[in-house]
Amino acid sequence: MTVSDRWLLPDGVEDILPPLAGQIESLRRDVMDTCQRWGYQLVIPPLIEYLESLFTGTGHNLQLQTFKLTDQLTGRMMGVRADMTPQAARIDAHTLGQEGVTRLCYAGHILHTRPKHMLTGRTPVQAGCELFGSASEAADLEIINLMLETLRVAGLPEVHLDLAHVAIYETLIDEAGFDRDTSAAIFDAMGRKSGPELDKLLGHCPAGSAGARLRELARVSGGPEALDEARTILQGGSDNLSAALDQLGRIAEMLEQSYPDISYGFDFCELRGYSYHTGVVFAAYVPGHGDSVAKGGRYDAIGSDFGRSRPATGFSLDIRALVALGERPAGSASAVWAPADEDPALEEVITSLRQTDTVVRALPEDSHADPSARGCDRKLVKQGDRWVVQPLS
Numbered sequence: 001m002t003v004s005d006r007w008l009l010p011d012g013v014e015d016i017l018p019p020l021a022g023q024i025e026s027l028r029r030d031v032m033d034t035c036q037r038w039g040y041q042l043v044i045p046p047l048i049e050y051l052e053s054l055f056t057g058t059g060h061n062l063q064l065q066t067f068k069l070t071d072q073l074t075g076r077m078m079g080v081r082a083d084m085t086p087q088a089a090r091i092d093a094h095t096l097g098q099e100g101v102t103r104l105c106y107a108g109h110i111l112h113t114r115p116k117h118m119l120t121g122r123t124p125v126q127a128g129c130e131l132f133g134s135a136s137e138a139a140d141l142e143i144i145n146l147m148l149e150t151l152r153v154a155g156l157p158e159v160h161l162d163l164a165h166v167a168i169y170e171t172l173i174d175e176a177g178f179d180r181d182t183s184a185a186i187f188d189a190m191g192r193k194s195g196p197e198l199d200k201l202l203g204h205c206p207a208g209s210a211g212a213r214l215r216e217l218a219r220v221s222g223g224p225e226a227l228d229e230a231r232t233i234l235q236g237g238s239d240n241l242s243a244a245l246d247q248l249g250r251i252a253e254m255l256e257q258s259y260p261d262i263s264y265g266f267d268f269c270e271l272r273g274y275s276y277h278t279g280v281v282f283a284a285y286v287p288g289h290g291d292s293v294a295k296g297g298r299y300d301a302i303g304s305d306f307g308r309s310r311p312a313t314g315f316s317l318d319i320r321a322l323v324a325l326g327e328r329p330a331g332s333a334s335a336v337w338a339p340a341d342e343d344p345a346l347e348e349v350i351t352s353l354r355q356t357d358t359v360v361r362a363l364p365e366d367s368h369a370d371p372s373a374r375g376c377d378r379k380l381v382k383q384g385d386r387w388v389v390q391p392l393s
Contacts, residue, residue: 012122035105045087093306128316135311155326165244175210221267337371
């Protein structure tokens with residue numbers, strides 16, 4: 001290894017430098033403050049856990065995204081978290097063990113074996129909220145509303161929200177009676193919106209069958225008309241299908257009242273990343289960015305593997321991506337430059353200012369420094385026997 005190679009970082013891993021680091025931290029704080037104002041309590045899960053805990057109730061994709069290592073103390077396999085949702089479920093079911101509704105929020109780095117897309121790299125800063133203990137539609141609405149509020153805080157323009165329901169896919173798959181491998185192939189093809197693959201997998205299904213309906217439904221997406229088209233395709237189906245469609249309609253109507261400036265749609269092929277979800281799922285998009293900026297949904301089954309089955313719903317987002325896509329105003333220079341002077345009166349003024357303001361204290365090597373290059377817009381100047389703050393000029 002050469003000297004220059006020692007400073008190289010792995011692909012998809014980067015240092016976050018000023019001023020971007022400050023923008024990411026500012027948004028993280030604002031998102032967490034917003035969640036806590038809605039009653040969500042902050043938790044800080046560990047960076048690593050045993051694999052059995054990290055993978056509880058999750059799908060194969062999360063296992064592929066997780067870096068694995070051996071615990072030198074026990075010899076057991078551990079993983080670096082690739083998603084904090086299972087950790088929140090473990091905290092609710094096992095660590096807290098509270099009765100009734102529990103609301104948790106979190107923010108921190110996660111690690112992926114491969115980047116999901118070029119914007120995130122392999123070390124996203126994930127933030128999210130999880131609501132445990134309520135199977136009600138009101139809980140789903142609260143989570144979606146809170147997610148949209150965090151996107152507003154991030155300054156995202158022209159947000160589009162897609163709604164779907166995993167129960168529709170699961171009901172049709174169960175009715176069709178496909179084997180496990182075929183079901184997995186259909187799930188994967190739907191997530192990639194691959195019409196030719198779905199035609200190959202489902203083309204033999206007779207008209208009106210569950211398989212044929214699934215193939216037709218995979219091509220349905222759009223605004224309110226998409227929901228009407230789905231009702232036509234699923235007409236005469238089971239009560240589970242009708243209930244899922246009705247729930248999507250009610251949620252869309254209520255969201256339109258709360259956030260009339262956001263466009264809504266339905267995508268019955270939107271299954272990517274929802275391998276452990278069980279009910280209403282949703283994803284937010286912005287123009288010019290192909291992947292979702294935030295997503296979530298209901299996942300009632302995870303907690304049972306921790307010995308305590310609880311209904312749950314939640315969402316997560318990538319703070320780093322939101323900073324890149326949002327239109328939050330960049331913070332302007334706002335600090336006071338203090339000279340390298342040993343006057344005790346100056347020390348008192350600096351101590352007082354630092355209660356509410358940023359003060360950069362010059363060192364002997366800073367005799368020719370430009371205060372504005374250090375983020376300062378004001379300076380301390382001695383007038384008589386007093387130190388006063390003046391604008392840089």
